[in-house]
Amino acid sequence: MVRxxxxKKAYEILNHALEEAxxxxxxxxxxxxxxxxxxTGELTADDEGEWAELYVKTAQEYADHCK
Incomplete structure (x- = not known):
């Protein structure tokens, strides 16, 4: 019997590895x-608005990449 x-399994493994990367x-x-x-002092630890903006921007970049 030839195997x-x-x-499909190889593609799924590769796809998962790429998603993790x-x-x-x-x-x-x-x-x-x-x-x-x-x-650089552009952002301080007390500047929550900037942190939120960075998280949103990164999430948007990730979502755009996944399209």
Missing amino acids: EPDY VRVLQKAHLRTTSNIKLD
Whole structure:
């Protein structure tokens, strides 16, 4: 009996890996952006509005990427 490759399963594994990679990169992007803004003084720890804006922007970029 010949076993054919399970292309669907391979695709699902690859797709999951790509989704995880995008999630990790988005998280790193948010953290890096926040740290740069904190280091330059553009953002302070008390500036909640800016933090919220960064989270919203990152979420929108992620959503756009997933389309």
